[in-house]
Amino acid sequence: MATTKHTLVALVEDKPGVLxxxxxxxxxxxxxxxxxxxxxxxxxxxxRMTIVVDxxxxxxxxxxxxLDKVIDVVRVSDITSDNxxxxxxxxxxxxxxxxxxxxxxxxVDIFRANIVDVGSDSVTVEVTGDKEKVDSLFNxxxxxxxxxxxxxxxxxxxxxxxxxxxxxxxxxxxxxKRQKA
Amino acid sequence: MKxxxxxxxxxxxxxxxxxxxxxxxxxxxxPLYDTLPQYPQLRHILVRxxxxxxxxxxxxxxxxxxxxxxxxxxxxxATNLVTGIANAHLDSxxxxxxxxxxxxxxxxxDAFQEVDITGITLPITKHNYLVLDAGSIAxxxxxxxxxxxxxxxxxxxxxxxxxxxIEEAEFHYPSKVDLxxxxxxxxxxxxxxxxxxxxxxxxxQPTIIAGRGVIISRAYAELKHLAETAQIxxxxxxxxxxxxxxSHILSFGMLGMHxxxxxxMAVSAADVIIAIGMRFDDRATAKVSGFAPNAHVIHIDIxxxxxxxxxxxxxxxxxxxxxxxxxxxxxxxxxxHIAWVKQLDDWRKEHPSTVIRDSEGLLPQFVIRKIYEVTKxxxxxxxxxxxxxxxxxxxxxxxxxNSLISxxxxxxxxxxLPASIGIxxxxxxxxxxxxxxxxxxxxxxxxxxxxxxxxxxxxxxIINNGxxxxxxxxxxxxxxxxxxATPLSGPDYVKIAEAYGIPGLRVKHKEEVVPAIEQAMxxxxxxxxxxxVEPEENIYPMVPPGASLSEVMEEPEPKVLSDSAKxxxxxx
Numbered sequence: 001m002a003t004t005k006h007t008l009v010a011l012v013e014d015k016p017g018v019l020x021x022x023x024x025x026x027x028x029x030x031x032x033x034x035x036x037x038x039x040x041x042x043x044x045x046x047x048r049m050t051i052v053v054d055x056x057x058x059x060x061x062x063x064x065x066x067l068d069k070v071i072d073v074v075r076v077s078d079i080t081s082d083n084x085x086x087x088x089x090x091x092x093x094x095x096x097x098x099x100x101x102x103x104x105x106x107x108v109d110i111f112r113a114n115i116v117d118v119g120s121d122s123v124t125v126e127v128t129g130d131k132e133k134v135d136s137l138f139n140x141x142x143x144x145x146x147x148x149x150x151x152x153x154x155x156x157x158x159x160x161x162x163x164x165x166x167x168x169x170x171x172x173x174x175x176x177k178r179q180k181a
Numbered sequence: 182m183k184x185x186x187x188x189x190x191x192x193x194x195x196x197x198x199x200x201x202x203x204x205x206x207x208x209x210x211x212p213l214y215d216t217l218p219q220y221p222q223l224r225h226i227l228v229r230x231x232x233x234x235x236x237x238x239x240x241x242x243x244x245x246x247x248x249x250x251x252x253x254x255x256x257x258x259a260t261n262l263v264t265g266i267a268n269a270h271l272d273s274x275x276x277x278x279x280x281x282x283x284x285x286x287x288x289x290x291d292a293f294q295e296v297d298i299t300g301i302t303l304p305i306t307k308h309n310y311l312v313l314d315a316g317s318i319a320x321x322x323x324x325x326x327x328x329x330x331x332x333x334x335x336x337x338x339x340x341x342x343x344x345x346x347i348e349e350a351e352f353h354y355p356s357k358v359d360l361x362x363x364x365x366x367x368x369x370x371x372x373x374x375x376x377x378x379x380x381x382x383x384x385x386q387p388t389i390i391a392g393r394g395v396i397i398s399r400a401y402a403e404l405k406h407l408a409e410t411a412q413i414x415x416x417x418x419x420x421x422x423x424x425x426x427x428s429h430i431l432s433f434g435m436l437g438m439h440x441x442x443x444x445x446m447a448v449s450a451a452d453v454i455i456a457i458g459m460r461f462d463d464r465a466t467a468k469v470s471g472f473a474p475n476a477h478v479i480h481i482d483i484x485x486x487x488x489x490x491x492x493x494x495x496x497x498x499x500x501x502x503x504x505x506x507x508x509x510x511x512x513x514x515x516x517x518h519i520a521w522v523k524q525l526d527d528w529r530k531e532h533p534s535t536v537i538r539d540s541e542g543l544l545p546q547f548v549i550r551k552i553y554e555v556t557k558x559x560x561x562x563x564x565x566x567x568x569x570x571x572x573x574x575x576x577x578x579x580x581x582x583n584s585l586i587s588x589x590x591x592x593x594x595x596x597x598l599p600a601s602i603g604i605x606x607x608x609x610x611x612x613x614x615x616x617x618x619x620x621x622x623x624x625x626x627x628x629x630x631x632x633x634x635x636x637x638x639x640x641x642x643i644i645n646n647g648x649x650x651x652x653x654x655x656x657x658x659x660x661x662x663x664x665x666a667t668p669l670s671g672p673d674y675v676k677i678a679e680a681y682g683i684p685g686l687r688v689k690h691k692e693e694v695v696p697a698i699e700q701a702m703x704x705x706x707x708x709x710x711x712x713x714v715e716p717e718e719n720i721y722p723m724v725p726p727g728a729s730l731s732e733v734m735e736e737p738e739p740k741v742l743s744d745s746a747k748x749x750x751x752x753x
Contacts, residue, residue: 013362021303028304058489065486071308071328074362 001056005034006080007156008064010049011041013072018047021070031055031063035088035153046074050155079158086156090134091116092125095145104144111137122147186315187216187346190279193322195222196354199250201241201606202226203234207254208294209281212346226606226635229627231258233599235265236625239274240563240600243586245607246399248275248329255281256294259340260301264593266336267305271590272420273393275334277325278306284344285313299340307335313342315350320359327358332365333484334397365483369500369508377455377479377496378512384453386521387413390436390465393420393589394458394482394502396582401425403506404457411516414525416444418459420589423579433525434534437465439571442532442722442733447525449731451476458482458502461491462590471729481505532735534722535575542715543691545569545644549576552614552642555698560612560640561586561604565597565621567651569644571720573616595624601639602631612640612702619645619671629681632707640701641709643674646716654719659726674711685709 012018019038026033034052041048053060060078067076096104104123108115113127127137131154184192190213201224206214217225228234231253238249253262259280269276283292299309308328310321325337381387395404404425408415414433415425425432434441436448448454454476466472472492479496480488488497498505537546549572558578564570564587579585586604588596601615622643632639653667678685688697688710701708721736
């Protein structure tokens with residue numbers, strides 16, 4: 001069966017060890033993660049994770065269910081087939097001399113990326129976009145010599161108003177209040 | 182009301198109905214043990230190795246259906262629990278393990294007897310906690326017991342630093358658990374149940390495979406109703422044994438690597454498989470591509486991750502077995518399946534699988550059969566792992582749930598003896614036999630001291646063949662009879678028992694078997710019998726590794742019915 005990249009979005013309790021629980025699961029069951037990105041969500045005490053997994057549909061469904069089984073995970077959805085917005089951010093430090101700097105700036109402009117730092121022999125480019133955009137900018141800059149690259153991995157959400165993970169927001173809010181009290 | 186962390190923990194356990202704790206103390210849990218005498222409701226059983234504590238708690242949990250509790254100190258105490266926790270995890274046994282941890286200021290400093298036990302047990306617990314303040318203990322205990330016993334049960338570990346036991350906090354026991362991220366699905370999807378009913382009602386050769394989920398959910402009546410209404414043969418997994426009376430006319434034994442030949446044939450020929458509360462373990466399915474090749478598979482399980490994990494499923498139903506079966510039974514039309522049941526009966530007559538051949542020497546099967554006869558099938562049998570376990574599964578007949586207690590998923594040698602302690606303490610009115618091999622018995626032999634100290638009246642049958650028998654069998658059949666590291670010496674078990682203050686006997690001949698078992702039964706307290714059996718006896722039937730269920734190897738020699746070999750069921 002053909003493998004494809006799936007985007008999973010998980011809402012998880014913001015507790016120590018949650019990332020470890022999930023990462024351990026991937027390792028133990030031999031699932032292949034392409035990227036994982038975590039940060040706060042709109043709900044206090046809950047974080048939202050975007051995980052990109054490579055695998056067959058059956059395998060990814062098993063991954064999703066296994067993640068959902070982790071007690072600190074509130075919910076996991078495979079949003080691959082949804083109409084989704086997906087972005088990733090990259091910082092690229094490129095070799096730059098006085099003769100190439102202008103050309104680099106033009107390319108950066110075309111991609112609506114930014115130069116965020118300039119050194120004597122390099123410039124650092126910040127780019128946001130989907131994977132393809134980041135990849136093609138990277139490929140164009142490669143010719144100048146890449147000194148350093150760092151990427152955040154994909155973050156994603158479905159378009160429109162209804163997010164599959166807007167669940168139990170209220171119960172979490174009241175719980176947060178109670179815990180404070 | 183202010184209390185110390187240790188008092189809060191004890192109070193909370195009392196509220197959860199804990200009656201017995203299996204454990205060993207040490208530095209980190211000393212403040213907790215110092216508090217225990219204030220709570221006489223909590224009986225503490227001192228074991229001789231923490232692995233024994235975990236297995237005893239596991240045995241207690243399986244026999245009673247309550248949550249088993251084990252306790253250990255930090256570091257080596259905690260790591261010694263690991264095998265027992267993993268065992269409970271794989272067999273879905275409800276357990277709470279409490280470990281001491283070094284004091285908070287020492288955590289992460291590689292302090293004396295410090296180990297990251299929450300990290301270590303991450304993949305072998307349903308959930309675990311490191312409690313960092315006394316005020317969180319009550320809520321944590323409430324959650325831990327809820328998680329351990331609900332949904333698909335499993336072990337939960339609570340790690341508590343030494344100074345948290347001493348810290349004071351307000352005690353308030355929560356009336357409800359607050360776990361919005363944990364909601365096991367109990368109700369099956371009605372459309373799926375309808376589909377399943379349609380398949381069952383149209384089936385010509387339906388077969389039920391019932392697992393431990395039936396026992397956990399206590400769905401015995403519902404299973405029986407389904408089987409009897411539509412006249413569907415019932416086959417069980419190893420851990421499902423007893424969920425359906427084995428003397429029932431529709432009971433056709435256990436499937437799998439050492440399952441009955443007729444059970445494996447039935448599964449292979451079925452057109453609809455109704456898998457209930459089981460997880461298609463590789464020892465049960467044999468080669469997956471050859472498993473039930475002609476069947477539509479209906480899979481009922483509370484754990485969604487089990488659906489479609491190993492075997493393709495046509496109708497998945499996630500839910501509690503009892504709840505789902507209640508709904509399903511409403512849609513089942515009475516049927517007879519006379520030809521199919523007759524076919525299975527014929528297979529059973531042609532391949533009886535549980536006949537004991539005549540032999541001069543003492544056969545292990547014969548020993549198990551005699552224990553069955555003397556106990557009238559009413560004992561709870563705890564087993565080790567290996568040949569002894571399979572003989573105990575095949576040659577004793579189990580009519581009641583939880584009457585066979587065995588390490589299935591992890592296959593932990595050494596489980597039998599400590600488990601039998603937990604079982605007997607949980608069910609003091611039942612006769613409890615521990616059937617173990619000489620290999621496994623030596624792995625937890627130290628628990629004889631626990632049995633003697635606590636006067637636990639378990640009866641112990643060592644099936645002593647002087648080998649790690651199951652592995653020797655594989656060496657005989659698949660490794661050119663090269664018996665590498667399987668010949669096994671042992672002590673004089675009768676003298677060992679005597680040294681611990683436990684009476685015992687050695688049995689070498691057939692005619693001594695029944696009197697010895699009767700003597701063990703007559704004894705008030707514990708009793709050990711060392712059965713010195715034929716050393717190279719093999720366990721059959723066997724599905725060789727890598728083969729399909731339909732490729733059963735049966736006992737090669739011609740079988741002669743010995744006078745003891747009576748089939749328990751009155752066949753059609």
